[in-house]
Amino acid sequence: MNNKNTIKGLEQGRAKFAYECALEGKKILKKVLIRTEWFEDGNYKSYVERIPMWVKTNGLGSTFAFIKSKRRKEKKGEKPGEKENPKNAYDLIYEQTKQWLKKDEKSLLTINEGDDLVKKIILLESSVYRAITNEVLAFFNWLTRFAEGLIESEA
DSSP, X not given: OOHHHHHHHHHHHHHHHHHHHHHHHHXXXXXXXETTEEEOOSOHHHHHHHHHHHHHHXXXXXXXXXXXXXXXXXXXXXXTTBXXXXXXXXXXXXXXXXXXXXXXXXXXXXXXXXXXXXXXHHTSOHHHHHHHHHHHHHHHHHHHHHHHHHOOOOO
């Protein structure tokens, strides 16, 4: 396979995955079960639109540390992801980004299901950190387009 076909394949893979993610983002306008956890939030589209600028301004590690800090907190006696305590858009975006980097064909980052994305990012060598940053920005380029096209209005 030549380089042009490889790049085209990577872009198509990114686009397909981002489209599926945007569809999930659209669903969480109402409380919905995604995989094994409940989500509900009306801000998915606006968060997705802001993240690329945050990455460019503050860096990938700082941006995902912020996203992690905004994830749904446990309420007394409940865990996030239960029907009574659904996760929010930040939870979904964090997980979607982690899943994209996990399946990325370039294998820039070895990430397992239980790994903390922020910890993996901040421990990277600078050249790999830059490559991961570019990959995340390329993914969010597609995700933003699809979120804008699929999600009409938010709460």
